[in-house]
Amino acid sequence: MAGKRKTNEAGSTNNLRADVLCVLGVLKAATADQIQRLSSPHLPFRHTTKETAAARKEARTASHRGALNDLRRHGLSVDGGRTRGGEEVRLLTKDGLAAAGLELDRGPEEMGGMPKSAGRSGASHAMTVNETVIALIRPKPDLHLVAGEPAEAIEAAQAWIDAPDGTGSITSYATEVALPATGTWKNPGVGCAWADLVLIAPEVGLPLLFIEADNCTEDAAKIAAKFDKYMRHFHRTVKDTDGQDKPMWRTRWSAPDPQWGDATHPPVLLVFNQVGKRPALNQMKKLAALTREHWQGQGADGFHLYKGKMPIVATTLELLREHGPCGTRRT
Template sequence: MSADAPEHQPGVAPSVDPSITPSAPRTQRPGVVSGQARRTGGRRSADNPHVDVSRKPKHRRTSTEPRRRELLQALGIFQRATPDQLWKLTRPGNRHDRLTRDNLLDLEDHQLVRIESTGEGQRQVWVLTKRGHGEAKQLLEPKGIRVSVLRKQEYDPDTGELLGTGYDDHAAAVTSTAAELHRAGIGHRLGFQTEIGHRLGSGFVQRADLVVRAPEAGVPVLLVEVDRRTEDAHELVAKLRRYWEWGRLLPKDADKSKVDLVRSRPDAIEHVDHDKRLWRRFYPPTGREGLVPVAFVFADTTAAKVANAVKVLEGAGRRYWAPRRYDSLYEKAVTALDYRQAVPVVITTLEKLQEHGADAAVWRRLGRDGEQTLTAALDNPDGHALYRAQEARAEAEDERRRAAEREARRPVCSRCGRKFSDERWEEITVHRTAVRAGHKSVCGPCRADDVARQEAAADAARLEAAEPPEPQDVPDPDRVRGWFRRRN
C-alpha cells in the first residue's frame, strides 16, 4: 500500500465507487430490455415515426365477421380453449382447424384474444383480452347467457412470468366434452353453460360442470359431470344425491297447501307435479319421466377405474336413479317401471366420444346392459307408456274373463232351454223386482207368455162378469089376472 494512501480503520467499511458496484441480478419482464423501466402508457408514435399507430390492422382474407363472432362467443362461454376445441365448437363441418387458427390470429391482431399458454405438442390455449371480453358480453348477455370471468394478464413481481397460464386438465376435459357434443349435432355453442349452481335447501350449491340444452337433438336439458377419477366414487354418489334432492324442492312462492303437505310427510313431494317444483323454473320439460338427467363423463382414466365407479354408482346410488314398480291392481300383468321420481343417469368416456362421436352408441344407462345412443339411453321404453298399454290390456283381459264367468253362471229356462237375458236375470235377482218376477226358472219370453195368458184369462173373467143375465119366461098379465079373477 502507498504511503500516501489513508490508513484503513478497523470496523469501518471502506467507501466504494458506485460506478464499479456490481449490480444485483435482475430478471426483466417479457418485452422489456434490461435496465429499461417497463412502460405502462402503451405504444407512442415517437417509437417509430414510420408507423401510424392509429391505423387499425386489416382483417385477413380468410377471416369473416360471422367466424370471428362465433369465436368470441365460444371463448366468452368456456373462457379458455384450444384451436381444435374452437373448431369443433364453431365450424365442425370444416375438415380441419386451419380457418379457425387464421381467425384467431386475426382477432389477436385486433387485440381481442391472446395466447395464454402453449402446452404439449405446441397446443395453444387462447383466451379473451379485456377488450374481447367486453365484445363477448355484448354478444352473449342480450341472449341471457352468462359470460365467464375474464382471464387477467398478470405477472409475477419477482420473476416477471405470466401468472395463471396453466390450463387445468379438468377444464380442458369439460370444453372437449362440449366440443364433441356440438360436433355430433347435440347442442349449440349458445346452448352450453358451465359451472351452473343448484342451491339446496341447506344452502349448499352443487355446480354442474356443463349444462347442455339441445331440444332439436331430443335432449332438452342434460347436466354433465366430468370426472378424471380425481374424486372418490362415493363423491359422485353424493353429487347424484344432491341433484336428486334439488329436483324435489318447491319454489319459494309455492302454494301454502303444498308446502304444508310436503312438510307433513317426507314422501308427499312425490304427489306434487313436476311443473310445480323448483327445477321447472330453470329448465324446460325433459319430455320423459323423471327429474333432470345427469351424465358422468370419465376422462384420462382406465377402464377398470370406470367400471369400479359405475359399480359404486349403481349400488350406493340406487335410491336416486332406480325406478320403482307401479302400484297396480294387475301386479302380475304390469311389468312397467315408474321413473317419475328417479334421476336418469348415463355414463360414457371422453375417449369414446372423440373416437366414435357423441351421436354413436357410446352411452350406458345405469341399470341397463350395453351401450346406446344418448336419446335411446335417456328414453324409458319400459316406463309410463308401457304401463298404460299393459294396464289397458290387463283391464280388457279382466273384463273378458269376468264376462266369461258371468256367462257361465247365466240361468237357463226350464221350459224352452234358452239363456236368460240380462234384464230377466236382473229381474229375478234384485229383491225389489224378484217378488213380482213369477217363476224364476223361466226366461223372459216364457214369462211374458205366462203373463199374457194370465191377462187374457183375467180379461175374459171381467167380460163375463160384465154381461147382463139372460131373460126368463114371464106369464101373460091378462092370463094371470084371469086365473085370480073373482067371480061375481
C-alpha cells in the same frame, strides 16, 4: 361488408372475432385448436399438403389465433396458461364475458361461472369439458369451403359429413351453471352443485340434459356427493309468477310436464375421460352403487316407477368421439 373484412390489427375479421367470442363465451377457457374445430370445421380438410401435422395445425388455427390476439389487444381476453400438452389457453375478461353475452343473446346470470382451475395445472378438467362438447356436437364441414382441395381431403370431409350426427350447436350449451339448493340463481348458496355442462336441444328430444365430465382422477365417493347436491336442487321449490310452488329448475328451463304421475328429475350424462389411473368402467360401477338411491326405480305390479328419480347415463369420451351421441354403441 365487402372491402372491409380485415379491420383488426392481427388481421381477423369481425365475423371471426364474433365466432371466437361465442365459443369462449360458452367454454370460458379454450385453445385455438378447440375454437377452430367448433367454429370452422372445414379447416382440418385444408392445408393437407403441408408436410407435418404440426405445420397443418399451425395453418388451420392461424386465423383463430389472430382473432384471439385481437381480442386480447381490446382487453376482451387474456392468456390463461398452457395445457399439459403445451397449448396456450385463452380466457375471457369481465368485458369479454359481457361481449360474448351480447353475441350469444344471454344475460349475465345465464353466462355461468369460470371453469375449475382455468389456466392452472394444465386446465385438464376444462379441456375435458371442451372435448366433451366437441364430441357431442361433432361439427360438420361445409363442402363448399373445401372445394379445390386434393381429392383425398374432399373424400375425408364427405366421410365426416356422412358419419353419425352430433347434438346441437355451441349455442345449445352452457358451462359451470349453478344449481342452488339455497340462495338465488345470481347468488347461489355455499355448497351448491355446479353443472359442468347444460345442454338444451328440444329439436332432438332433449329439452334439458346436465352433463358431468371426469378425468378418472377423483374418488367415486366425491363424485357421488355431487349427485346428492343435484338432488337437493331438484327438490327445491320456489314461488312461480302465478304464486304457486314449482320446482326451482322449472322456473329457468322448460321440460315436458310429467305424465301418469311418474315425474322424474332431469337426466345427467356422466362422461369419463381416461386421463387418471382409475379405470373408467370401475368408476361407473362404483358410482352406480353409490348413487342407487337417486336413480333406481321401485317395482310395482310388473312395472318400475321412477317418480322423483334422476336418470343417470355414463359413457366415455372415447366412445362419444367414435360413435357420437346418436351412435349405436353405448356403455
